[in-house]
Amino acid sequence: MLVYQDTYKIPVWAASYLAYGDRDVLSDEDVEIADKWYSEHFPHGCLFDFKGDDNEPYFSRYPAFGERNKNALPNRGEYPFLACDVIDVDAYVDDSTIND
Secondary structure, X not given: OEEEEEEEEEEHHHHHHHHHOOOOOOXXXXXXXXXXXXHHXXXXXXXXXXXXXXXXXXXXXXXXXXXXXXXXXXXXXXXXXXXXXXXXXXXXXXXXXXXX
């Protein structure tokens, strides 16, 4: 059974790749960044709900992942990623894999 895990601020540039595997406009580095985040958070896979046409992108200083801010000091509480346009995406996982 699928259960809600969390809502993530997904960078707009990665949405098509995460939804459809479309990497046409992404660099190899972008794909690597998205794949690393996905495999760390969803080792058994997940289903994303992009919330349809009502889900408008907005600018956020707190994307779930993205290009690293080389000047950030995460050990001092600064966010490690550069701000960018994001969309809110709900993630659902199979409840039989939650404790794996």
